[in-house]
Structure formats: C-alpha cells, structure tokens
Amino acid sequence: MTTRIFDGRRRVDAIAADGRGVAYGDGLFETMRVHRGTVPWWDAHWARLQHGAQRLHLRLPEPRQVREEAADLFANDDSANDRGGVLKLIVTRGGGGRGYAPPAAAEPSWLLSRYPVPVAVADGLRARWCETRLASQPLLAGIKHCNRLEQVLARAECIEAGVDEGLMRDLDGNVVSATSANLFVFRDGRWLTPLLDRCGVAGVCRAQLLPALQAREARLDTAALEAADAVFLCNAVRGILPLARLGARAWPAHPAIAAARVALARRHPAFALDVEHP
Structure with a gap:
C-alpha cells in the first residue's frame, strides 16, 4: 500500500490528532478500479462523492488536484498485462477539536491510497x-x-x-x-x-x-x-x-x-x- 495525506491543498506526513474522521467517522470514501493507470469510472465516483458531501454539508478538496495526485500515484503502473490496481480516496471534515458540533470552516483532510486488486474467486x-x-x-x-x-x-x-x-x-x-x-x-x-x-x-x-x-x-x-x-x-x-x-x-x-x-x-x-x- 502507498498512501498520500493532505490537509486542504497541502500534503502532510500524518493525519491530525483532532481529525474528525478518526474521532467520529465524519467523512466519505470511494474505492475505484484502476485500469492501465486510469480510473474509467472517475466521473461517477466523484459525482457520488459530491452527493454525499451535500448530505453531510462537508467541503471537498479541489477535484483537479485530487485527480492529478491520483494519476501520479499510478504513474509507474505497468498493468497492461495484469488486472490493474485499486485507488481509495477518503475525505473527512478535517480537524475540529472535541465534541460533535462540526466546525464552521474546516479544511477537508483527504487521503489517497494505492492497493493491488483482490484475488479473484474461481467458482463463485x-x-x-x-x-x-x-x-x-x-x-x-x-x-x-x-x-x-x-x-x-x-x-x-x-x-x-x-x-x-x-x-x-x-x-x-x-x-x-x-x-x-x-x-x-x-x-x-x-x-x-x-x-x-x-x-x-x-x-x-x-x-x-x-x-x-x-x-x-x-x-x-x-x-x-x-x-x-x-x-x-x-x-x-x-x-x-x-x-x-x-x-x-x-x-x-x-x-x-x-x-x-x-x-x-x-x-x-x-x-x-x-x-x-x-
């Protein structure tokens, strides 16, 4: 697994100690199949993420940056003859201190992770x-x-x-x-x-x-x-x-x-x- 972590537009080394995703599960995620370095259903995944963000009143990171970072994460992908890879995107409300009340203007925290494709089950x-x-x-x-x-x-x-x-x-x-x-x-x-x-x-x-x-x-x-x-x-x-x-x-x-x-x-x-x- 390879992971990149961001606070707003800035790449950071670790998730913040007061992160609401860790404390309350206050966030969303998408898990995507990568084929030859691209995500064929990217638009559909992002649309669902936007829908979830509207429900939770949660800010999303800048979509162009997320897509560029995802592409870079798979830049050395040599999957022309295999089953590709898996990209996971997690977006949380960011840091907010103790308590359930969401902060008024929190920068979203987000993570991109790269994984191998799960082993196929042969017989159902x-x-x-x-x-x-x-x-x-x-x-x-x-x-x-x-x-x-x-x-x-x-x-x-x-x-x-x-x-x-x-x-x-x-x-x-x-x-x-x-x-x-x-x-x-x-x-x-x-x-x-x-x-x-x-x-x-x-x-x-x-x-x-x-x-x-x-x-x-x-x-x-x-x-x-x-x-x-x-x-x-x-x-x-x-x-x-x-x-x-x-x-x-x-x-x-x-x-x-x-x-x-x-x-x-x-x-x-x-x-x-x-x-x-x-």
Whole structure:
C-alpha cells in the first residue's frame, strides 16, 4: 500500500490528532478500479462523492488536484498485462477539536491510497445470512460514509463461519446488500436489486448495471432471494461475483450472469478479463 495525506491543498506526513474522521467517522470514501493507470469510472465516483458531501454539508478538496495526485500515484503502473490496481480516496471534515458540533470552516483532510486488486474467486462465492442488521437512516442511505461498524461486525461473522461473503438485511428483514457489495437477483426472466432508500450504499457498479440489465429496484425478503434462479454480487473493484452457495441453497453457473458480465465489460475495460477468463 502507498498512501498520500493532505490537509486542504497541502500534503502532510500524518493525519491530525483532532481529525474528525478518526474521532467520529465524519467523512466519505470511494474505492475505484484502476485500469492501465486510469480510473474509467472517475466521473461517477466523484459525482457520488459530491452527493454525499451535500448530505453531510462537508467541503471537498479541489477535484483537479485530487485527480492529478491520483494519476501520479499510478504513474509507474505497468498493468497492461495484469488486472490493474485499486485507488481509495477518503475525505473527512478535517480537524475540529472535541465534541460533535462540526466546525464552521474546516479544511477537508483527504487521503489517497494505492492497493493491488483482490484475488479473484474461481467458482463463485459462498455466503451466509448475517445476524448483524443494517439500521435504517434515510439521511445516510445510499452514500458511502466512513462509519462502517455494521459491516465490520458482519464481516467478522463471515470470517468465523469460513465463508466468502455475508448478506445483510435491515431491521424489518428486507435484503439490502452484501457486506461490501450490492446484489442482483434473477427471477422470472428479469433482474431485481434491493431498494436503498432506508440504508445501504448505492454502488457505482450497481448504477452502471441498472440500465444495462434493465433491472428493477424492489423490496426483497430472504425467501425471494433464495428462490431466485441466479444471484450475483457486484462492486466497482471486483465487478460481478456470482453467488454459488448460501447455506444449503446452491446455484450453478447461469447464462444470465455470463450475459451480465459481457454488459459490464462494455462499460469498464478492466472487467473484460472476467469475460475472457470467467
């Protein structure tokens, strides 16, 4: 991992001791797939970041500087023959002393980090239903804010159970997402994906696939998902990840998922490898 830290426009050596991101999770983040030194979905990620900043009344750094620093971070990227890299951007409200009240004119703090692409799962994911539930908070629904304790607890469940991923529900039992991915369900010849108006993250990859698959947003319960003909998870780093097993329920490879991967590859060149080597 390589990381650069900034206070406003100025590069610094460390996060400030009074940083609100550390103290309260008062910030946002984006995790992006890099392909041959570029971020093909940059505009979509920045638009979601702006939307989140409006919700939180949080200042963003100057977009041109962020993009130039990101490009420089991958300037020596030699990914023409591999799966590229991952760029993570964290933006917080900056320093503000003790107490919840946000400072009136804080300079944003932000970090850029470079990571390798996660290892692909060859035969589909094994998942479980998580006991940890997602609380409803419409003001935060959809945005990628820095408070992810629910996902941390759910991910710990997955590690303990020895599975690849966990599916999460809200307090009413509605299916929302996986711990780090959105999900799509294929039933009766069409794709469905959960509504995210109460909780959950509206993923950039999900936004690309909604029109591509002519998918419909809907409330889904556990029975609806387990009765599906096919299920996949998706995010902007790993693309489409077929679900192979959920408890006792198993799904074989399905042509609708293969078609979805082709549709995604048309929108992001890094995911063409998933079509060539599923």
